[in-house]
Amino acid sequence: MITFKVQAGAALTDGAGSNLHGIRMDCGGRGICGKCRIIGNPPAHLAPPTEAERNHLDRAELEAGHRLACQTRFVGPAEVTVPDASLDPAAAVGKDRLPPVVEPDPEVLRCFLDRAAPPQILEGTATGLLEWVARRASATGVPGVRFAHLSPVQQLSRPAVAEQDLTLVVHRRRGVTAAWPGRRPRSLGVALDVGTTTLAAYLCDLTTGRTVAGLAALNPQRGIGEDVISRIAHCDGHPDGLEALQDLVRGGLNRLMGVCLTRAGASAEDVDAVTVAANPTMTHLLAGLHPHAIGVSPYLPAARSLPSMTAADLGFDLSPGTPVEVFPLVSGFVGGDTVAAVLADGTHRCDEATLLVDIGTNGEIVLACGGSLWATSCATGPALEGARISCGMRAVPGAVDRVTFASGRIRYHVMGGPDRPPLGLCGSGIIDAVWALRRAGALGRDGRFDPGCPGVVCDADGLGCRFVLATPERSGSGAEIAVTQRDVRQVQLAKAAVAVGIAFLMNRAGVRRVARTVLTGAFGARFDWRSAVGIGMLPATGVIGTVQPRDNLAGVGAVMALINRRRARQARRIQSGMQFVEMAGDPSFNEHFVTALAFPEPAALDGPDQGG
Numbered sequence: 001m002i003t004f005k006v007q008a009g010a011a012l013t014d015g016a017g018s019n020l021h022g023i024r025m026d027c028g029g030r031g032i033c034g035k036c037r038i039i040g041n042p043p044a045h046l047a048p049p050t051e052a053e054r055n056h057l058d059r060a061e062l063e064a065g066h067r068l069a070c071q072t073r074f075v076g077p078a079e080v081t082v083p084d085a086s087l088d089p090a091a092a093v094g095k096d097r098l099p100p101v102v103e104p105d106p107e108v109l110r111c112f113l114d115r116a117a118p119p120q121i122l123e124g125t126a127t128g129l130l131e132w133v134a135r136r137a138s139a140t141g142v143p144g145v146r147f148a149h150l151s152p153v154q155q156l157s158r159p160a161v162a163e164q165d166l167t168l169v170v171h172r173r174r175g176v177t178a179a180w181p182g183r184r185p186r187s188l189g190v191a192l193d194v195g196t197t198t199l200a201a202y203l204c205d206l207t208t209g210r211t212v213a214g215l216a217a218l219n220p221q222r223g224i225g226e227d228v229i230s231r232i233a234h235c236d237g238h239p240d241g242l243e244a245l246q247d248l249v250r251g252g253l254n255r256l257m258g259v260c261l262t263r264a265g266a267s268a269e270d271v272d273a274v275t276v277a278a279n280p281t282m283t284h285l286l287a288g289l290h291p292h293a294i295g296v297s298p299y300l301p302a303a304r305s306l307p308s309m310t311a312a313d314l315g316f317d318l319s320p321g322t323p324v325e326v327f328p329l330v331s332g333f334v335g336g337d338t339v340a341a342v343l344a345d346g347t348h349r350c351d352e353a354t355l356l357v358d359i360g361t362n363g364e365i366v367l368a369c370g371g372s373l374w375a376t377s378c379a380t381g382p383a384l385e386g387a388r389i390s391c392g393m394r395a396v397p398g399a400v401d402r403v404t405f406a407s408g409r410i411r412y413h414v415m416g417g418p419d420r421p422p423l424g425l426c427g428s429g430i431i432d433a434v435w436a437l438r439r440a441g442a443l444g445r446d447g448r449f450d451p452g453c454p455g456v457v458c459d460a461d462g463l464g465c466r467f468v469l470a471t472p473e474r475s476g477s478g479a480e481i482a483v484t485q486r487d488v489r490q491v492q493l494a495k496a497a498v499a500v501g502i503a504f505l506m507n508r509a510g511v512r513r514v515a516r517t518v519l520t521g522a523f524g525a526r527f528d529w530r531s532a533v534g535i536g537m538l539p540a541t542g543v544i545g546t547v548q549p550r551d552n553l554a555g556v557g558a559v560m561a562l563i564n565r566r567r568a569r570q571a572r573r574i575q576s577g578m579q580f581v582e583m584a585g586d587p588s589f590n591e592h593f594v595t596a597l598a599f600p601e602p603a604a605l606d607g608p609d610q611g612g
Contacts, residue, residue: 003081008045012038012069012080023069024086024393031056033226033388036069037086045076085393085423085477099191099202099556102563104209107173108272108323110187111142113166129156133179137168146175151312151321155179169272169319172565174308177321180269188212188270190257190318191558193337194249194278194286195219196228196361197385200555201256203264206272209563213260220248221285226388227361227381228281232295235285245285250315253286258317268317274324275568277340277558279362280332286314287326299332304575325568327558328575331582333377338364339575340557343567345518345550348373348574352515355502355544358554360521361385363498366578367505367514373574374505376581378497383490384427384523390484391424395526398423398476400469402528403432405439410455412469421476422469425483428527433469433483434491435531438599442467445598447488457482495537496596502539503592504583517544520553536600 006012012023024035031052040046043065049057050071057066069086113136119127130147133156137145145168147153152168155161156179169178169187187207193200200216224245225231235241261267276286280301284291287309289302305328312320327336338358342348347356347368356366363380366373383389393399397416404411412429414422425433437443442453442464449456449464456464470481506512517538519529529547532538561568583589 002087003079005077005079006074008074008076010074012036012072023082031068031071034068035086035392037083038067038069038072039081039083040065040067040072040074040078041081042076042078045074045078047073047075083477084398085479098211098214099552099559101211102204102209102560102567104205104207105564105566106187106189106206106273106562107325107565107568108169108171108177108187108189108206109142109144110185110272111137111140111145111168111170112183112185113137113140113168115163115165118163133166133168137170137176142168142170144170144172144175148175149177149310149321151310151319152176152179169321171273171323174323177272177310177323178269178319184269186266186270187272188264188266189273189275189562190260190271191555191562192253192256192274192276192278193340193552193555193558194253194276194282195337195554196279196282197222197226199249199252199256200552201253201260202555202559203257203260203266203271204559204563206563211559212266213263215256215259215263217252217256219282220252221245224248228279228291229295231281231285232291235290236292236295242285242288242290246288246315249282249286254315254317269319271318271322273562274311274316274318274322275558275562276324276326277335277337277554278326279335279337279364280329283326283329283335294332301329301332304329304331305572325561327561327571330375330575330578331377331580333362334364334375334578334580336575337554338366338375339571339578340555340561341520341553342366342368342373342557342574342578343560343571344553344557345520347518348570348577350516353509353511353513353545355505355514355517356553357498357502357517357519357538358521359384359498359519359523359527363501365498365501365505367502367509367511369509369511369514372509373578374508374581375578376501376505376583378501378583380494380497381490383430383487383494388490389425389430389487391479391481392430392487393424393426395426395428399426400424400429400433400481401426403429403436403469405436408440410436410440410467410469421474422481423476424481425469427523430483430487430491431527431535431537432531433467434488435534437467437483437488438535439602443488443599445601447485447492447597447599449485449488491535492597492599495532495535496593498537499539499596500589500592501583503596504581504586504589508581513543513545515545517547518553519547519549520551526551534600534602536596536598540600 034056164181167180167184191202203213309324311318311322353369358364363378400412402413451464459465466482466484468482
């Protein structure tokens with residue numbers, strides 16, 4: 001909980017949905033989600049409640065000063081209290097583990113020149129510092145020594161730089177990208193995993209193949225929109241929307257890179273290369289490309305493969321000529337992060353049929369079979385990461401992350417220790433809760449609550465409307481923690497999207513079962529896949545083979561391509577050979593989707609092992 005003071009006329013957003021106080025705004029400040037609850041005191045200094053506030057708050061709450069931060073305006077000085085449940089935690093779970101060591105064979109090398117006096121100009125001849133340095137560097141045998149960019153020439157032009165011991169950073173294809181005085185043997189690179197919800201940076205030693213530092217954080221764009229569609233809409237609806245979103249993601253990545261460099265005792269001048277793995281919308285926003293075409297049929301990216309870029313092009317706080325390689329996109333909704341995940345897992349080399357399922361705000365599914373790769377995307381929405389759920393929150397201390405049904409009782413587990421009261425449900429918790437309610441008989445196949453089941457709360461018409469997991473007295477927020485009918489519908493939409501995506505790919509490939517299913521993504525690798533099978537999100541256990549949850553494959557793939565140029569070439573081949581399956585245009589899609597909304601009958605979960 002935090003408390004701060006505001007003056008008359010103050011607002012808690014900047015008018016374009018940007019969050020000014022670290023408050024949750026899952027809907028981008030549109031008054032839809034109701035997650036940004038605050039308390040203003042005195043209540044008389046708050047402007048009259050908006051319609052959105054009246055929809056989310058009852059009369060007693062409004063009279064006590066409870067409001068929505070995205071809607072509230074102050075007509076006098078006030079003290080604002082933000083409860084813990086309304087704070088947007090900075091922690092990002094699932095992308096902070098350091099990737100394994102990669103065999104080093106980088107695209108960039110460092111070339112060292114001993115101190116030498118510049119040549120004397122003889123009659124009838126002329127030269128320059130650039131030509132003199134280039135001749136000396138070429139004599140070392142380092143490949144690719146040529147000056148094709150301005151920034152290293154600018155660095156060489158500084159007083160006496162060319163006459164000292166000199167370090168040149170040489171990219172095999174792009175030529176010299178930086179020139180530093182002195183002998184600087186440390187050669188580092190940065191791999192960036194740019195997701196809708198989280199950002200991650202991995203600082204790697206290009207000579208040893210080790211990742212020396214890594215850090216993840218929430219994507220600061222979340223204050224404007226929880227999912228890619230809301231961010232595309234922001235770009236369409238605001239003249240400076242694209243620039244605002246680009247500034248946010250650039251700033252977030254620069255902060256991560258800066259902290260990693262500090263932890264490693266390094267400087268920006270030690271960084272010789274950057275790789276970026278991102279979904280299509282985040283790729284566009286980072287590169288300053290308007291994503292409008294991704295949001296309208298036929299959902300085309302501006303480009304699937306971007307031209308060569310530098311740190312200066314993207315506004316990174318690195319040497320301006322530092323080369324940046326962005327993983328190529330497959331389609332408007334299957335991006336470079338999926339290509340990186342396939343590279344890291346080795347899905348493209350599998351002899352037996354293999355499914356790779358990346359479940360997050362958007363879901364990407366890849367099926368490998370017989371040397372071919374098929375991919376599709378499914379609109380899972382942010383519900384599986386705690387958004388659009390009435391008591392939803394991120395997977396941080398205080399979140400209910402596991403729910404079980406045993407011996408006739410429903411029990412839950414809270415992150416952060418047994419004595420911590422629950423604040424809400426994270427994505428894994430809501431999946432578990434729905435499966436537990438199905439097993440308890442509280443939910444029917446159609447997703448409706450059974451009003452006769454113990455624990456189901458009914459409305460005035462006698463219809464079941466929610467199941468209470470924790471009463472207000474037992475919760476950490478003072479409000480009940482419950483699964484509502486609307487929450488169940490959100491889960492049904494998400495699970496149907498994944499189920500239909502898998503079914504379409506298997507049908508296209510003529511596959512009836514797979515040998516292995518890999519679950520990845522910040523959410524996908526951290527939930528109980530058995531609950532997902534139980535509610536019909538994943539196929540039956542006899543179909544999905546051995547299940548292997550694997551953390552952050554996209555980040556691992558970005559590191560592999562950064563450190564080893566052969567891996568980078570493999571990534572380009574993976575992208576060019578992947579066949580995209582567009583489901584929305586299939587005339588049978590709606591029928592399959594509606595059918596998949598229903599829950600299967602509970603059955604014993606025997607079959608595959610949960611691999612490491």
